[in-house]
Amino acid sequence: MDKSTAVDNGPFSKDAIMGPAYLATHKLLPIVGIGASAGGLEALEHFFSHMPDNMGVAFVVIQHLDPSQKGMMPELLQRITAMTVLEAQNRMKIKPDCIYINPPNKELSILHGTLYSLDPAAPRGLRLPIDTFFCSLAEDRRDQSIGILLSGMGSDGTMGLRAIKKKSGLVMVQDPTEAKFDSMPRSVINANLADIIGTAAELATHISNYFQRSSKDILASSGQILEDSSLSNLEKIIVLLRVRTGNDFSLYKKSMLYRRIERRMGLHQLEHISTYIHYLRENPQEQDLLFKELLIGVSSFFRTPAIWSTLMTEVIPELLTNYPGGKIIRAWVPACSTGEEAYTLAMTFIEAIEQAKPEARYSLQIFATDLDADAIAHARQGIYSAHSVADVSPERLARYFSVENNGYRVKNEICEMIIFAQHNIINDPPFTRLDIISCRNLLIYFSVELQEKLLPLFHYVLNPHGLLLLGSAESTGNCGYLFTPLAAKARIYRRIDNPLPKPEVDFPNKHFTAVPAVRPTADHASLQQLMDQLLLTHYVPAAVLVNADGDILYFSGHTSKYLEPSTGKANLNIYAMARDGLRQAMTGSIRLALQSNKAVRLDGLQITGESGKVHTVNVIVQAIDQVQALHGKVIIVFTDIATARTRKRLAQLSQPEALQQAQLEIQTLRDEIFFLREEIKASHKERQAAIQEMLISKEEMQSVNEEMLTVNAELQAKLDTLQWANNDMQNLLNSTEIATVFLNNKLHLRRFTDHTTQIFRLLPQDEGRPLSDITTDLDYPLLQQDAIEVLRTLIVSDKQIQTHDSRWFDVRIMPYRTMDNVIDGVVITFVDISLAKNLELALNEHAIVAITDRKGLITYANDKFCAISKYSRAELIGQDHRIINSGYHPKEFMLNLWHTIAHGHIWKGEIRNRAKDGSLYWVDTTIVPFLNARGKPYQYVAIRTVITKHKKEAGFIRQENSGADNISNSGIYL
Numbered sequence: 001m002d003k004s005t006a007v008d009n010g011p012f013s014k015d016a017i018m019g020p021a022y023l024a025t026h027k028l029l030p031i032v033g034i035g036a037s038a039g040g041l042e043a044l045e046h047f048f049s050h051m052p053d054n055m056g057v058a059f060v061v062i063q064h065l066d067p068s069q070k071g072m073m074p075e076l077l078q079r080i081t082a083m084t085v086l087e088a089q090n091r092m093k094i095k096p097d098c099i100y101i102n103p104p105n106k107e108l109s110i111l112h113g114t115l116y117s118l119d120p121a122a123p124r125g126l127r128l129p130i131d132t133f134f135c136s137l138a139e140d141r142r143d144q145s146i147g148i149l150l151s152g153m154g155s156d157g158t159m160g161l162r163a164i165k166k167k168s169g170l171v172m173v174q175d176p177t178e179a180k181f182d183s184m185p186r187s188v189i190n191a192n193l194a195d196i197i198g199t200a201a202e203l204a205t206h207i208s209n210y211f212q213r214s215s216k217d218i219l220a221s222s223g224q225i226l227e228d229s230s231l232s233n234l235e236k237i238i239v240l241l242r243v244r245t246g247n248d249f250s251l252y253k254k255s256m257l258y259r260r261i262e263r264r265m266g267l268h269q270l271e272h273i274s275t276y277i278h279y280l281r282e283n284p285q286e287q288d289l290l291f292k293e294l295l296i297g298v299s300s301f302f303r304t305p306a307i308w309s310t311l312m313t314e315v316i317p318e319l320l321t322n323y324p325g326g327k328i329i330r331a332w333v334p335a336c337s338t339g340e341e342a343y344t345l346a347m348t349f350i351e352a353i354e355q356a357k358p359e360a361r362y363s364l365q366i367f368a369t370d371l372d373a374d375a376i377a378h379a380r381q382g383i384y385s386a387h388s389v390a391d392v393s394p395e396r397l398a399r400y401f402s403v404e405n406n407g408y409r410v411k412n413e414i415c416e417m418i419i420f421a422q423h424n425i426i427n428d429p430p431f432t433r434l435d436i437i438s439c440r441n442l443l444i445y446f447s448v449e450l451q452e453k454l455l456p457l458f459h460y461v462l463n464p465h466g467l468l469l470l471g472s473a474e475s476t477g478n479c480g481y482l483f484t485p486l487a488a489k490a491r492i493y494r495r496i497d498n499p500l501p502k503p504e505v506d507f508p509n510k511h512f513t514a515v516p517a518v519r520p521t522a523d524h525a526s527l528q529q530l531m532d533q534l535l536l537t538h539y540v541p542a543a544v545l546v547n548a549d550g551d552i553l554y555f556s557g558h559t560s561k562y563l564e565p566s567t568g569k570a571n572l573n574i575y576a577m578a579r580d581g582l583r584q585a586m587t588g589s590i591r592l593a594l595q596s597n598k599a600v601r602l603d604g605l606q607i608t609g610e611s612g613k614v615h616t617v618n619v620i621v622q623a624i625d626q627v628q629a630l631h632g633k634v635i636i637v638f639t640d641i642a643t644a645r646t647r648k649r650l651a652q653l654s655q656p657e658a659l660q661q662a663q664l665e666i667q668t669l670r671d672e673i674f675f676l677r678e679e680i681k682a683s684h685k686e687r688q689a690a691i692q693e694m695l696i697s698k699e700e701m702q703s704v705n706e707e708m709l710t711v712n713a714e715l716q717a718k719l720d721t722l723q724w725a726n727n728d729m730q731n732l733l734n735s736t737e738i739a740t741v742f743l744n745n746k747l748h749l750r751r752f753t754d755h756t757t758q759i760f761r762l763l764p765q766d767e768g769r770p771l772s773d774i775t776t777d778l779d780y781p782l783l784q785q786d787a788i789e790v791l792r793t794l795i796v797s798d799k800q801i802q803t804h805d806s807r808w809f810d811v812r813i814m815p816y817r818t819m820d821n822v823i824d825g826v827v828i829t830f831v832d833i834s835l836a837k838n839l840e841l842a843l844n845e846h847a848i849v850a851i852t853d854r855k856g857l858i859t860y861a862n863d864k865f866c867a868i869s870k871y872s873r874a875e876l877i878g879q880d881h882r883i884i885n886s887g888y889h890p891k892e893f894m895l896n897l898w899h900t901i902a903h904g905h906i907w908k909g910e911i912r913n914r915a916k917d918g919s920l921y922w923v924d925t926t927i928v929p930f931l932n933a934r935g936k937p938y939q940y941v942a943i944r945t946v947i948t949k950h951k952k953e954a955g956f957i958r959q960e961n962s963g964a965d966n967i968s969n970s971g972i973y974l
Contacts, residue, residue, distance in 0.1 A: 028144055029096055029113055030057045030211060033137045035130035035160070037064040037152025038709035039180025041073070041717060044150065045080050046200035048099070053082040055211050056096040060088070060108065060115070060137075062130045064152070064710055067105030072714045074101050079721075090117040102129060109136040128385070134160020135387035138167045145169035146210075148203060152184035153705065159385050161193050168263065170210070172196045172203050181709075191374065192292050195267050209269065233273050237261065237290075240280050244287045247371065247424065249294065251450035260293045295372045299337035301344050301384075301392045303440075304472065307490045308348050315467060315492055316352040319435065322465045326360030331436035332461075333368040334425045339379025339418070340388070342368035343410055345438055346417045347400055367431045369423030380420045382410035425454065429552075429572045431565050432461045440491075441471030448477070455479035459495055466495040543637040545630070550574040550590055553633065561609055562617065562638045574636065581607040582619070590634050593621045604641065616641040739809075739830035742816065747771055747787055750825060759809070759830055777803040780811065787813055787826050794823065800833065808837035848923065848944040854937055856881045868923075868946060870916035886914040901929045904937060910947065922951045 036044055040063055048059075065071055071087060077099060078085040086092075088100040088108055092115045102108045106117045107129050120127050130149070134157060137145045147164045149157045151174060161171045173194040176182035188194050196206050234257060238249050249257060261276065264286070270276045280286055302308050319329070329349070333342045349364045370376050385407050389397060401408040425442075437458050443451050458468055459482040468483055470476075470491040476483050483493035542557035552572050563577040571577070578586055585602050593600045602619040609615055620637045624630040730753075733740055739756040743749060749767050756762055761775040772784050780801045790797050790813045797813040809830045816825040840862075848868055851860035861869075861876045869876070869884055876883070889911065900907040907927045914920055923944035929937035 028141060029094060030144070030146070031094060031110070031113070031137065031141060032057060032059050032146045032148060032207060033134055033160075034059060034061045034148045034150065035063075035134065035152070035157040035184070036061065036150040037130075037154070037156065037181070037184060038705070039151035039713070040710065041076065041713040042151070042180065043174055043178075043200040044073075044077060047148075047150070047204045048077060048081045048083070050201040050204035051081070051083075052208055054097060055208065057207070057211055058094045058096055059083075059099045060094070060102075060110070060133065061099060062102045062108065062133045064127075064129065064156070065102070065104040066708070066711045069104060069711055071101060071104050072718055074099075076714060076717045076721075077101070088115045088117060091115070102133070108133045110140045111136070112140065128156045128159070130157040131160040131385060132387065135163045135385065138163040138169060141167075141169070143168040146172070146207070148172045148174075148207075149184055149188055150174045150200060151179035151181050153181045153709075154183055155187040157184050158187045158191055158193070161188055162191065163387070165193050170195055170267070172198070172206065174203065175199050192288070195289075233277060234258070234261075236277050237273075237280065240277075240287055241291055241294075244284065245291050247291070248426065251426070251447045252294075253445055253447055256445050257294070261290070264290055264293060292372075295375075299340040301340045301389060303341070303344075303391070305391075307469070307487075307492070308344060310487050310490045310492065311469075312348045312352045313355065315486055316349060317356040318486075319465060319467060320356060320358055320362055323362075324360060326358075326362055327435075329362060329364045329435045330431070330433060330463075331364060331366045331438065332431045332434050333366060333438045334370075334423070335439065335442040336368035336370050336375075336379060336420070337372070338375050338384075339368060339382070339420065340384070341438060341440065342366050342379070342418050342420075343382070343400075343414055345436070346414045347396060349417075350413075364417050366418040368418050368420050369425070370420075371422065371424050373422050376420050376422050382415055383407050384410075426450070429565065430457055430461045432560060433463055433564065434461050434466060435463050436467045436469070437462060438469040440469055441474065443474045444471060452478055455482060459483070459499070462495040464495065464497045468493040468495065541637050541639045543635055544574065546574050546590065546634050546636060548590065548594060548632060548634070552577070559638065561615070561640075562607060579607050579609070581605055581614075582617070585619070586621075589619075589621045590636075593623045593634055594632070597623055597625065737832075739832075741771065741828045741830075742825065743771055743787065743828070744825040745791065745823075747784065747826070749774075756830070759803070777805060777807070778809065778811070779804060783811070783828075787828065790815060790826055791823070800837070806834075807832065808834045848946070849941065850876075850944075851939055851941050852881050853939050858883075859939065865944075868915065868921065869913070870919075875916075884913040884915070886912045886920055888912040888920075897927070901927050901940060902937065904929050904931050904935060911944075921946060921948045923947060 074085045074087050083097050083099050085099045087103050094113050094115060107120050109116045109118060134147050145164045145167055146169060147161045165171055171193050173185045173188045175197055176186045178199045179185050242248050265276045331345060336342045346364060346366060353362055389408050400411055400414055402411055455476060472491060476493060482496055482499050484496055486492045486494050540557060542559045544552050544559060545554040546552050550573050552574055562579060562582060564579055566576040575583060582605055585605050589600045600621040605617050605619060606614050607617050618639045618641055622635050624633050624635060733753045737755055739759055740753045741756055742751040748770050752762055759777055778801050786797045794815050799811050800808060801811045802808050810833045812829045814827055815823050816827050818824050848864040849862045850858060850865045852858050858876050858879050858881060861873055866873050897907050909925060910922060911925050912920055912922050924947045925942055925944045928941045930939045932938045
């Protein structure tokens with residue numbers, strides 16, 4: 001692994017928005033971010049329908065919404081979950097068991113558990129709201145952040161989930177085979193960011209299981225891992241990864257390895273490391289995921305600004321003073337991750353030159369390397385989100401970046417200074433003749449043995465006065481004799497040119513083996529070993545051991561005068577590393593030495609050195625047969641020739657004119673090739689620019705299309721809801737068996753119920769016709785006029801109307817009010833009262849009927865009652881029942897009557913009443929109480945029959961009125 005997992009921006013950051021103190025003292029509310037676009041409504045419904053509603057978790061849903069349309073997502077989701085669904089507002093505090101939906105034309109961010117609503121910076125069609133929120137969530141919740149990406153088009157969400165992944169958060173993706181639109185989920189899967197892939201319902205189950213594991217269980221699981229994990233178990237995992245990826249993790253700190261392994265075990269809910277090893281063997285894909293997990297790196301622009309300020313104002317100007325004639329400054333940024341630090345170094349160098357204003361010309365060549373091919377590809381593109389460039393000042397942003405595709409692209413001025421290459425710092429050869437090495441926050445993840453191997457290597461590849469930048473938690477340790485600190489707090493060191501003791505440099509190679517845990521010290525080395533080492537270092541000619549293809553297997557002595565690393569991707573081959581003058585002469589010499597089994601001598605070669613100085617070298621190429629282990633290998637020995645001897649040899653040598661002509665033609669061809677390359681490069685840039693413009697247009701159209709699809713899905717869901725509501729209303733109206741007609745302001749038919757056809761001759765195609773055109777059975781010629789009057793006065797009309805076939809209807813006309821309280825027509829209801837009306841007519845014809853309310857006030861009296869009492873109906877209505885009291889009956893009689901009906905019972909008996917003219921009459925009376933829902937009487941109906949004649953015949957009526965003193969003032973009787 002060659003990855004910079006930065007302490008500054010890692011889970012224990014000191015300069016992040018939310019520091020460790022906050023994380024330690026606050027129990028964070030679990031927050032799950034969900035991104036969805038086209039086809040996302042269906043996925044969200046499946047997800048939340050399988051999600052428990054009392055887990056204490058909050059969800060924030062981000063969708064691509066039409067900025068001009070009101071969002072309907074809260075009410076649509078509220079139908080399928082008991083959790084509270086809200087549209088997010090600015091400064092809204094997130095609460096558990098709630099779902100928050102992003103509002104249209106706004107972008108959401110989160111800080112300390114509070115949502116902030118921001119106006120989108122990008123124009124419509126270029127917005128990436130899911131990326132914006134996921135990046136914010138990653139910073140706010142760090143390793144506790146959880147991101148889920150569902151159906152959608154495009155790639156919005158991938159960059160945000162990458163930020164969550166960098167913070168060691170959890171990434172879940174809907175299975176592309178289930179997603180209606182699989183572009184967004186597939187983009188995350190192709191980027192190897194997904195921890196869990198499943199259907200929307202399965203993702204809900206995973207989330208539920210994830211949070212049901214209490215913190216106590218997690219801590220217990222961690223302890224069990226460390227307790228049961230023997231070295232052999234860890235080595236098994238390292239071996240599996242080395243076989244799968246070719247990378248050796250044996251020299252990394254065990255605590256870091258355990259932490260990353262523990263996280264993968266937690267995702268799969270495995271309790272023991274032995275079980276995880278078995279799972280790794282059966283699932284090669286899990287090996288790839290674990291490898292990527294170990295490669296998680298964090299980088300940012302101008303991380304720890306004080307360091308870059310010191311570098312710009314003090315360190316770089318001092319470095320330039322060592323080269324008054326100008327120079328190409330060579331820098332190496334190992335573990336560059338996605339390139340932010342390399343670009344930062346380039347910007348800092350430009351500004352340092354502008355401040356120093358030297359007379360000589362200086363330029364910078366940066367080699368930025370990393371083991372992660374995806375990170376290198378991202379770095380080469382030089383495109384970063386707005387969140388990634390948050391630490392770049394507006395001045396630098398305007399100068400070094402151009403706005404592109406809802407992000408920022410590094411300008412060519414900076415890109416041309418940097419060469420990105422995939423490189424393993426442990427196994428691959430280093431870059432040499434360097435002036436600056438920026439290796440920040442990488443060594444802290446290496447064991448002490450590996451650190452003590454790399455620091456001497458850094459010393460070797462640095463030029464005199466070369467600089468080494470380390471992370472804030474790193475130092476030179478036991479190799480302090482190789483470097484002197486320039487700025488201790490900034491961790492900037494300068495190479496010591498002649499250190500004592502002389503460092504022993506262990507060059508990396510593809511067959512690198514781990515350094516043993518215990519190595520012999522200098523005190524135990526023999527005198528012969530020390531002398532051999534001294535002779536090899538200072539007096540024996542430099543040499544290299546190569547195979548038949550020219551790949552260098554071993555270096556002996558100082559070979560930098562003859563070999564140099566090639567630009568671009570690291571290549572440890574003699575033909576690629578040979579300097580000018582040696583490369584041409586070496587062609588075919590290795591093959592000739594192996595075929596002839598004799599030494600091939602190349603004398604008097606003119607080689608151009610580091611500073612452009614030409615020196616003469618004799619080269620011997622010899623195949624090795626004496627040692628069986630080195631059979632098929634070739635040793636190449638370099639010997640410098642004295643200057644005087646060189647001049648003498650040159651004077652004796654004559655060069656044919658043909659050779660001079662060939663060299664001239666070769667140079668001409670080289671020039672032509674160079675110009676062709678430049679033309680191809682320019683053409684490629686133009687083509688790339690055209691492709692980028694097409695991609696931007698495609699993204700804009702795709703984003704608008706996603707908004708339309710989202711709106712269509714919401715509208716379809718709304719239509720379904722309205723259809724159900726319409727069905728419910730239709731069934732309700734039909735179940736009441738009340739004929740109802742809805743008319744607009746012009747009194748044209750808008751809608752009618754099925755029972756209306758029993759009164760009007762209506763057909764479904766009559767909707768829209770004037771009601772006056774429809775034939776009706778009602779004897780109601782003023783219906784149209786009454787409807788117009790209701791529209792004008794807004795006063796309800798209620799009449800009892802008879803049909804031509806002797807049916808009776810209660811016709812009620814009232815205004816039609818919309819939800820916005822706007823009058824938009826009338827509603828006419830026709831209640832069939834034929835039975836009640838016929839009963840009323842029958843009663844009016846044969847019985848004496850009166851009705852009182854619960855207080856005894858008369859509310860109804862039929863014609864028979866008016867005739868017998870000698871009162872008109874107008875005189876009776878509203879009067880107390882005692883208006884017809886004769887005073888004949890004793891008090892006990894009246895109390896018994898009152899007690900009976902007041903308790904809801906029917907009373908029957910004979911009563912003597914007094915008419916208006918003072919005459920007395922006897923009636924056989926039945927009083928029926930009508931009860932409300934609580935069982936209490938609310939009105940009384942008295943039905944009587946005159947029995948005065950019967951009483952006279954029986955001799956019960958006396959002419960005198962002797963019972964006048966028994967008048968009762970209580971009870972109800974009629």
